[in-house]
Amino acid sequence: MHNIVLFGGSSHPDLADKIASRLGLPLGRVTLSKFSNKETNVEIRESVREQDVYIIQSGCGHVNDNFMELLIMISACKIASAAKVTAVIPCFPYARQPDAPFKKDGTPLSRLPRNAFKGYSSDTPYDCSASVTPSSEIRDPMEDAGSNYAVIRSVGGYKQWIARSGTLIANLLMCAGADHIMTMDLHDPQFQGFFDIPVDNLFGQPLMIKCIKQTIPNWEDAVIVSPDAGGAKRATAIAERLRMEFALIHKERRSQNKPHKTDLILVGDVKDKICILVDDIADTSFTITKAAKILHENGAQKIYAIITHAILSGDAIQRIKESNIDQIFVSDSVPQDEHLAQCSKVCVFNVAPLFAEAIRRTHNGESVSALFEVMD
Amino acid sequence: MSSNSIKIFAGNSHIELARLVAKRIGNELSRVTVLKYSNKETSVNIGESVRDEDVFVIQSGCGEINDNIMELLIMINACKTASARRVTAVIPCFPYARQDKKDKSRAPISAKLIANMITVAGADHVITIDLHASQIQGFFNVPVDNLYCEPAMLSYIKIHIPDWKNSIIVSPDAGGAKRATSIADRLNLDFALIHKERKKANEVSRMVLVGDVNGKIAILVDDMADTCGTLKMAAETLIDNGAIKVYAIVAHGILSGGAIDVINDSYLEKLVVTNTVPHDDKKHICSKLDTIDISSTLAEAIRRNHNGESVSLLFHDDDTPE
Helix, strand or coil: CCCEEEEECCCCHHHHHHHHHHHCCCCCCEEEEECCCCCEEEEECCCCCCCEEEEECCCCCCHHHHHHHHHHHHHHHHHCCCCEEEEEECCCCCCCCCCCCECCCCCEHHHCEHHHHHHCCCCCCCCCHHHCCHHHCCCCCCCCCCCCECCCCCCCCCCCEECCCHHHHHHHHHHHCCCEEEEECCCCHHHHHHCCCCEEEECCHHHHHHHHHHHCCCHHHCEEEECCHHHHHHHHHHHHHHCCEEEEEEEEECCCCCCCCEEEEEECCCCCCEEEEEEEEECCCHHHHHHHHHHHHCCCCEEEEEEEEECCCCCHHHHHHHCCCCEEEEECCCCCHHHHHHCCCEEEECCHHHHHHHHHHHHHCCCCHHHHCCCC | CCCCCEEEEECCCCHHHHHHHHHHHCCCCCCEEEEECCCCCEEEEECCCCCCCEEEEECCCCCCHHHHHHHHHHHHHHHHHCCCCEEEEEECCCCCCCCCCCCCCCCCCHHHHHHHHHHHHCCCEEEEECCCCHHHHHHCCCCEEEECCHHHHHHHHHHHCCCHHHEEEEECCHHHHHHHHHHHHHHCCEEEEEEEEEEECCEEEEEEEECCCCCCEEEEEEEEECCCHHHHHHHHHHHHCCCCEEEEEEEEECCCCCHHHHHHHCCCCEEEEEECCCCHHHHCCCCCEEEECCHHHHHHHHHHHHHCCCCHHHHCCCCCCC
8 A cells, every 4th residue: 555654642552553553554754742731742753745544543542632633643644745634533522411420320420519510430530629709609498498509500590501512613623724534423423514524433343243243152032222212223223133022211301300310211122031231331330330230120041231332431340349240241442451451241242353454445536335245 | 882891810720910900000819710621621700891991911821731722722712702902812921932943853932832722713913021032932923022121130130139249240152142231231230150961851960151250149030930950050159169158040930840859958048039930838837938929020011002102111221310
């Protein structure tokens, strides 16, 4: 292959290596570091003039740092006269509205007493108590008397909302100079429309189907389960392909004021069956562990889970270990080495071949359609 | 019914400065919650209506820079999509300002990228202080107010440095000569320059003094103090050449890494920085650190922008007779 350069960002060097070796190319030399004041420093060590550049960076780990690194690399290649710059982003950052920031026991952070922010579960505790302005303390009469909740409540009919950054991220990538985006299993397929440049949203489905057929015994008699209503379409697509049965878990919200107290209802029959939970993202893993519990209570024999983007932040691994899930299959769009070491239930399937094929075909100007079909 | 009032939102980089600015204007800080999700993505929750309001987002390029940049962009974007009349990004210390030219092959011009990002996020106006190179204003297609600390620095020198009339203004490098001569002219003082040779980033090797400092108080003037290697070597050079005392006045006191130890170890009498970058926690371990409060400059700029008045007065020293 001529006139092509691959660069790996610092979010997932392992995947970049695998993709490069699959393509039979060396990874481009780049030095990524930080200055003393934590600004990102990118030094590209080989010529990219008139080359087809692919930058592999996943939206995981320190998301903002990795995202800035990606933007600076794209910009650097563009002003160094690269012919085309493609951003390969296996796990797309800011692709969805995550759950409200949670404390360990599941209480949303926004309802915590201000001095409890230090107990936020994450490896780097983030002190955000100062961002809640003192003048906004309005006591919530629904909570117990005597508690010190700094809840920002609706005032004057104004309903609070959390900013959704999807369009912003798309615009930032385009303004940095990206000509093409390659990603996998976007949470909202409509995200492609936020861009003015071509976006290849590769499917993890063929890999998932291969994984099911190869590793789950008696898969023909199993039931595909979607852990929430939003993922129903995804799960039914797999169920139809494999001619399997389908079930759904539905979150019924009881009261408006306590949205974190919900009832989970199983729609469908799983008694004495093998269940396969299918979802695209597992972050805090509340969704799949709670779903597994419901399945277990309803008589499921064995419970598997297949997740494309297993971010598994905070205490997620601990939760999975203690849950009713027997085995969880995840892709390596997000680095999984730590998760593999911590939990024996985790099994990884590789996405490097998928991306390598997509890069090869894009570079050669061939059709990528074949990647969307199931390989038997 | 549109109210078109000033709404000031503070990011997490420098809430103290934002509070001071809001107080000067006579407002409270507007309600916003900026947190991180479990997977480290930034979450911004705007706590009050900004429809048809004049929004100012105050975020400095310091601390966890990339996180703070993302916070700034998401806040600007959120206010824009919430139908704010105008969104102004107030960025006291502009991030990546030193990566402003392609000085070697394939070097990114990150300052240009940041300018593009801020514009794309939806900012209509940018207010900043003492840009590393004022040409960075040209990276933007929206109006940029590059405010100067000079009046505040002049005032500090006159009030806090005894015997300032017997001092000499020194620039620690050739690039800052223009800045230092401007101050020297205003105070009617002499000027000297130190020429340095750099081998690696953040590492200085040899310094040569151009000018005479014998028997005088030397006042070093610069725009940034990051690792402070430059200031330490400059102070040594000045003392070796006969200066009685050495002060340093710097606009942005980034003071990263082992800078505090370097300062404590040096011949500097005092290091004076403005509060564009928070450094209160460093004052406990460094008695040489002193602060110039520029919240009044920012507050004035915000007020005048909102009322449609001229900001020119902020660029001139009010010439007080001796």
